[in-house]
Amino acid sequence: MSHPSTGVEIRELASPGELHELTRVFDDVWHPDPGRRPVSADMLRALSHAGNYVAGAFVGDRLAGGSVGFYAAPAGTTLHSHITGASRIGRGHNVGHALKLHQRDWARSRGLRSITWTFDPLVARNAYFTIAELGAVPVAYYRDFYGELSDELAGADERDRLLVTWPVDAPEPEPTTETVDDVLATGARLIIELDDDRPRVVTDIPVGDTLLIPVPRDIEAMRRSRPVAASHWRLAVRDALTPVFATNGTMLTHRTRFLRSGHYVVEPIDR
Structure with a gap:
């Protein structure tokens, strides 16, 4: 799947080399402790092999972002998107948006009805992207969802998360100038x-x-x-x-x- 207007190409990843590169992209985004990466290359390999969603976004020939999801309950209806991120290479290319559209098409082609994910409700840019631009619907609030983690973006703060669901057939939200x-x-x-x-x-x-x-x-x-x-x-x-x-x-x-x-x-x- 290509997005000529942004120069981004999205494709599924499966080879060990690509998956190791994807972990490095996530390191560039979250700056975790080396022993506590958001997801490991061997887990990515297992998820990909089992038919789950593991995709990368390329700007030219360079991997600039990626997204990982897995089938969730209710069985046969939902994909849970675990992690999506774009590195510094992807800035200015709308990599996150391109990944989400690819993920939606992937889920729809497999007969799924919705995609769920969580995000930090304090991060304004993620809230705007998720709710206003994509049209995902907040459905639950979880206190300290992940427990103790160690990454530069979150610091020592607790990991509260807002869970959203995004129907794969949801219409694109109308732009608004509401103040x-x-x-x-x-x-x-x-x-x-x-x-x-x-x-x-x-x-x-x-x-x-x-x-x-x-x-x-x-x-x-x-x-x-x-x-x-x-x-x-x-x-x-x-x-x-x-x-x-x-x-x-x-x-x-x-x-x-x-x-x-x-x-x-x-x-x-x-x-």
């Missing part, structure tokens, strides 16, 4: 406030309100320069989002959007 002021004008409530530069969740939120939940513009930079402040944001966003997804995806009670300004908009479905 924070537009949302507030509808009666939405901003539920995280800054108190002496420390975020806190307001407590007087009537049931049924549309909620506006900000996240930092660059939490990864904050984790490097102000790790205590980053931890406060983790706790505040956790407190704001956990009640929304209390059913863990068994019964969705809210629709979730994400604004370019870095705000979740969470609206009750019955409105």
Whole structure:
């Protein structure tokens, strides 16, 4: 699968050499401890051999990104995308978007109905890409999903994750210019406030309100320069989002959007 406009070619990977190269790409993205890579070459080989999704994105003849997924429950319906990343070589080529479209086509061609994955709800660019650009639907919030890991991007922060599902036949979302002021004008409530530069969740939120939940513009930079402040944001966003997804995806009670300004908009479905 090629994307001439971006110069990106996506293809499945299977040979040991390619899979070792893919682990190096992931190292370039996450900078993990050498003994705690996100996924090892031997695991990639096993996943690929068993018919799961292991793909690489090439810019010219250089591997610039990749994505790994595996079949998930319910059997025969779902692909779980475990990891997707683009190295510095892939910047400016929309590698992440190209990989997701290839992954969707792969899943659809095998009769699957949806793709799931998790992402850090504090990373604004990932939230915007996942929710606003792809149209994936948040369905569950997990506290410290992975437990203790060691990579440069997350630092010492806990690994909370937002689980999304992306129907393979979902229409492409319409671009929106919606702003924070537009949302507030509808009666939405901003539920995280800054108190002496420390975020806190307001407590007087009537049931049924549309909620506006900000996240930092660059939490990864904050984790490097102000790790205590980053931890406060983790706790505040956790407190704001956990009640929304209390059913863990068994019964969705809210629709979730994400604004370019870095705000979740969470609206009750019955409105």
